Amino acid sequence: MKSTWLRALLFLGLVLVPAGSHAQNVVTEWNANASATIVANGGKASTASGVWFAYMVNAIHHRFRPFYYESSAPGGASDEAAAIAAAHRILVTYFPAQQAALDARFSASSANITAAPAAKAAGITVGEAAAEALIAARANDGLEASVVYTPGSGPGVWQPTPPKFLPALTPWLGQMRPFTMTRASQFLPEGPTSLESQEWIDDYNEVRSLGDLHSIVRTPEQSEIGLFWTEHTGRQYARAFGYLAANYKLDVVDSARMMAMLWTGYADSVIGCFNAKYTYNFWRPVTAIRAGGGNADLSADPDWTPLGVTPNHPEYPAAHGCVTGTVSSLIRRYFGTRKVHIVVDSLAFADGVHTHTFDDTKDLFDEVLWARIYAGFHYRHSLDDGGELGKQISRQLFGKYFRPVNDERDERTNRRLTRQRDE
Numbered sequence: 001m002k003s004t005w006l007r008a009l010l011f012l013g014l015v016l017v018p019a020g021s022h023a024q025n026v027v028t029e030w031n032a033n034a035s036a037t038i039v040a041n042g043g044k045a046s047t048a049s050g051v052w053f054a055y056m057v058n059a060i061h062h063r064f065r066p067f068y069y070e071s072s073a074p075g076g077a078s079d080e081a082a083a084i085a086a087a088h089r090i091l092v093t094y095f096p097a098q099q100a101a102l103d104a105r106f107s108a109s110s111a112n113i114t115a116a117p118a119a120k121a122a123g124i125t126v127g128e129a130a131a132e133a134l135i136a137a138r139a140n141d142g143l144e145a146s147v148v149y150t151p152g153s154g155p156g157v158w159q160p161t162p163p164k165f166l167p168a169l170t171p172w173l174g175q176m177r178p179f180t181m182t183r184a185s186q187f188l189p190e191g192p193t194s195l196e197s198q199e200w201i202d203d204y205n206e207v208r209s210l211g212d213l214h215s216i217v218r219t220p221e222q223s224e225i226g227l228f229w230t231e232h233t234g235r236q237y238a239r240a241f242g243y244l245a246a247n248y249k250l251d252v253v254d255s256a257r258m259m260a261m262l263w264t265g266y267a268d269s270v271i272g273c274f275n276a277k278y279t280y281n282f283w284r285p286v287t288a289i290r291a292g293g294g295n296a297d298l299s300a301d302p303d304w305t306p307l308g309v310t311p312n313h314p315e316y317p318a319a320h321g322c323v324t325g326t327v328s329s330l331i332r333r334y335f336g337t338r339k340v341h342i343v344v345d346s347l348a349f350a351d352g353v354h355t356h357t358f359d360d361t362k363d364l365f366d367e368v369l370w371a372r373i374y375a376g377f378h379y380r381h382s383l384d385d386g387g388e389l390g391k392q393i394s395r396q397l398f399g400k401y402f403r404p405v406n407d408e409r410d411e412r413t414n415r416r417l418t419r420q421r422d423e
Helices: 003-012 023-040 050-055 079-094 096-111 117-137 198-210 220-228 233-247 252-280 285-291 319-335 361-374 380-400 407-422
Strands: 342-346 354-358
Touching (some): 023 079, 079 096, 079 117, 079 252, 198 285, 220 354, 220 361, 252 319, 252 380, 319 380, 354 361, 361 380
Antiparallel strands (some): 342 354
């Protein structure tokens, strides 16, 4: 089920609660456990990825205002036990076939908790209550709703793309109830460029040249960048967020808050993005270039093939632009600076894992946008508009949600996180 990634990414973002000295291990461990559960369940990654992880790290309390659920944990309850119990309950609820493996992971995690038995038991009760509250809060939110989508035809209109000509992916996603947006269309962009415009001609020629499988102008480095980002972004960012928490030595409160912001933003970015995709239904480069671009000043290439395999959903706006616009902006806002060390790896290569590092959030954003042109998937206008949609989500989310009870303390936290990374 392709929607399993959507649920898992979102839930991981909403229920991990603050813990003590081992918090980093708790948050990143269950971030990884959810990924393993989804893969073991046979669910293929899809662009509907953000929703699950966000569900799993949002019940933040004490230092930060809660999103869905404010616990009334008894004094002395183990927050680590609460975090583990919440993650376990959500994953078991939505992946019942994986209960045996999840139970084993729960037992292993619980064994590492040093709290007294009574504190551990109280924490488990709190965590399970948080999970149940979040599951109830997201009931009937449109996840996997039945939506009939019939592709159109003609210039500018999305059609299934080669080589497999798969049907449109997750048309229901853009109709989901969002998390921080007022509605899925709150930040709806203005739409694709006119096929009669010079901008369209320029964008068409750019992706035709740089995104061609047999391009003579794309460098080997650019080809590697294009392919690097063809792994599912949910998987890539799940690992990257874990590396980020570890590199900056975040405690459980800071880890949970960061994960909550990033995964909730990720979820809303794909919801808003897919709302726009199925509003405008714009054609992919492989369709446009083989047909001549719908403009008399452009020429067709019936054999044109992109570097990568085109995703099976409408082109505008670019989902990688939406997601990375949100993610890069939230990382900058969370740490209070663009100068953040970010490590991303990719499993898209036969020769092993490739790793890219960035020391500026803008460098991450820029590379991802270029990558989708190199891969032959998107036009520049779509990437720019997707990035802006993501940044708008970030601005609103950071300004209204997951705020500290004491804003001055939050500023001190930002300075401490930067100092820890540099030590």
